[in-house]
Amino acid sequence: MASIFWSQRSLLLVYTLQSYLWLSCFSFRSLKIGRSVSRVALSASLRDDHEDRPAIPFQFLGQGTQATVKIGCVLVAPSYEFNHYYRKSAIFIYGMGTSNKDDSGDYLIRGVILDHCTPFTLTEMMSEDPKLVNNPLGQNLLFRGGDKGKEDMILLHSHAKLGQSSIGEGTDATGVYQGGWDAVLDACADGKIDPQSCKVFFNYVEFTEQELENMLEDAEDGDAWMSLMVDPDMILTQWPDRGDAWSRLRNAVSQAKLQP
Numbered sequence: 001m002a003s004i005f006w007s008q009r010s011l012l013l014v015y016t017l018q019s020y021l022w023l024s025c026f027s028f029r030s031l032k033i034g035r036s037v038s039r040v041a042l043s044a045s046l047r048d049d050h051e052d053r054p055a056i057p058f059q060f061l062g063q064g065t066q067a068t069v070k071i072g073c074v075l076v077a078p079s080y081e082f083n084h085y086y087r088k089s090a091i092f093i094y095g096m097g098t099s100n101k102d103d104s105g106d107y108l109i110r111g112v113i114l115d116h117c118t119p120f121t122l123t124e125m126m127s128e129d130p131k132l133v134n135n136p137l138g139q140n141l142l143f144r145g146g147d148k149g150k151e152d153m154i155l156l157h158s159h160a161k162l163g164q165s166s167i168g169e170g171t172d173a174t175g176v177y178q179g180g181w182d183a184v185l186d187a188c189a190d191g192k193i194d195p196q197s198c199k200v201f202f203n204y205v206e207f208t209e210q211e212l213e214n215m216l217e218d219a220e221d222g223d224a225w226m227s228l229m230v231d232p233d234m235i236l237t238q239w240p241d242r243g244d245a246w247s248r249l250r251n252a253v254s255q256a257k258l259q260p
Contacts, residue, residue: 057231058252064224067216069109071096072168072176074230076249078223085147088243090114091205092235094156094167094178107209112145112154112201115239115246122200137188137195141238146205155181157198158232162187175232199236226253 061068069075075091095110118125123138132138145154156176157163162184163177187193207215216225228249239245 058234058249059229060253060256061227061229063226064216064219067225067227069093069212069216069227070168070172072172072174072229073227074114074234074245074249075111076226076228076246076253078218078220078225079250080220080223081225085113085116085205088246089116090245090249091146092156092176094154094176109207109209109212110148110204111206112143112156112204114143114235114237115244116144116242117238117240118142118144118202125202131182131185131189135185135189137185137198140195140198140200141240143199143201145201145203147203148206149203152203154201154204155179155184155198156201156236157184157193158236159184159187159193159197162193174229174235176235196238197236199238226250228253 061070061073067075071093073093075093077086077089077091081087081089091111091113093109093111095108097108099106099108118141120142121138122140122142123133123135125142126132126138156167156178157180158175158177159180160166160177162180164179165177166173167176167178168174184193184198188195188198218224226249230249234245234249237245
């Protein structure tokens with residue numbers, strides 16, 4: 001039914017600066033749920049059916065009420081999570097701040113699900129953009145970032161000179177950048193960058209501070225949401241199947257014996 005839904009909508013995904021403006025107008029801070037935890041730098045080999053995969057380094061920022069959540073971290077769902085969007089998900093947090101869309105004053109946390117791939121290429125879904133039709137980037141698959149947003153598109157990549165904003169600053173810089181649609185298209189067309197170093201999401205997930213606290217407080221048999229820092233490759237990989245990033249990150253934590 002998903003393919004019918006997408007094909008009949010006749011979407012026109014126009015790149016906007018909405019997400020960038022959302023980031024730039026906030027004062028950022030980390031959320032420490034419960035007492036703060038010490039960050040542990042670790043490297044774990046993600047052993048699966050591909051023995052030639054290199055080890056993927058990560059920082060463990062805690063689990064459940066002991067987790068630290070900040071821009072650039074990845075929230076990894078517990079095995080019992082049943083929400084349609086959050087089940088087997090790894091959520092990259094790219095923005096935190098007070099909303100400027102209403103007077104609620106809510107502090108919001110926004111992210112994208114890394115491994116909810118759609119079966120459609122960018123060209124198929126954005127055929128109205130003449131620069132994309134014959135561009136190598138157009139062959140990338142479109143990812144469903146979450147259940148919020150009004151046809152917002154979020155472009156993430158690893159090229160500092162092409163992006164409009166860095167995800168994380170200073171010692172918290174992730175090496176992932178947002179925006180710069182025209183510059184990225186031109187660089188892909190000229191063969192200056194690999195299209196696989198770019199990833200495009202449709203919509204996002206969003207939590208209030210209270211919603212996030214409630215989510216992290218929920219635990220079952222010692223399993224709960226985890227917070228990790230990972231390399232840009234983990235964020236930008238074009239995961240083909242739902243739950244790919246989720247399972248590999250959970251395996252890494254399990255092998256490092258950090259999870260109860």
